[in-house]
Amino acid sequence: xxxxxxxxxxxxxxxxxxxxxTCKQLSYSCFYEFGDYPENLNLKRNTKMFGGVxxxxxxxxxxxxxxxxxxxxxxxxxxxxxLQTTKIDIQxxxxxxxxYATEAVKRTHKNQKLLQQxxxxxxxxxxxxxxxxxxVVK
Numbered sequence: 056x057x058x059x060x061x062x063x064x065x066x067x068x069x070x071x072x073x074x075x076x077t078c079k080q081l082s083y084s085c086f087y088e089f090g091d092y093p094e095n096l097n098l099k100r101n102t103k104m105f106g107g108v109x110x111x112x113x114x115x116x117x118x119x120x121x122x123x124x125x126x127x128x129x130x131x132x133x134x135x136x137x138l139q140t141t142k143i144d145i146q147x148x149x150x151x152x153x154x155y156a157t158e159a160v161k162r163t164h165k166n167q168k169l170l171q172q173x174x175x176x177x178x179x180x181x182x183x184x185x186x187x188x189x190x191v192v193k
Contacts, residue, residue, distance in 0.1 A: 056090045063088065064098050065138045069131055071108040072123055078104035078111050099144050115145045 057063065064085070071081045082104065085093045093101035104111055113120040119138070126134050181187050 057088055059089050059096050059098065061098055062135065062139060064093070064096075065100070066135055068100060068108065068112070069123065069135060072112055073128060073131075076108050078106060078108055081108055102145050116143055118143055 067081060067084055067088070071084070082092050085091075085096070089096060093104070100116065103115055109120075112123065118141075122134055122137070123131075185191055
């Protein structure tokens with residue numbers, strides 16, 4: 056086991072983000088490396104972990120999420136250095152910060168609306184068009 060190190064924890068977050076891992080897998084990796092779960096250690100960026108690492112980072116650390124999306128994998132070592140100089144920590148998400156979730160909600164709402172319109176128009180056509188009525192003699 057290694058000593059608890061903030062830089063190594065940040066590297067684990069970035070690696071998990073790149074591998075599309077869940078926060079549970081990240082916690083297990085932390086347990087394997089440091090001997091305890093991240094909630095019990097004196098680290099930054101270790102609370103409110105849920106679901107996938109990408110969703111967690113996007114919700115609670117939007118600046119880091121934006122950098123991870125924009126910086127290619129080959130240059131993420133510089134991102135690790137940037138994390139050491141900043142004081143980014145878990146913050147309460149706002150609707151503006153969680154733009155990925157709001158875009159997905161809008162898309163889903165739009166799709167549901169289109170589906171409802173299609174169903175309504177199909178039902179109207181079947182009920183009002185005499186050519187679609189089998190019981191009517193033509």
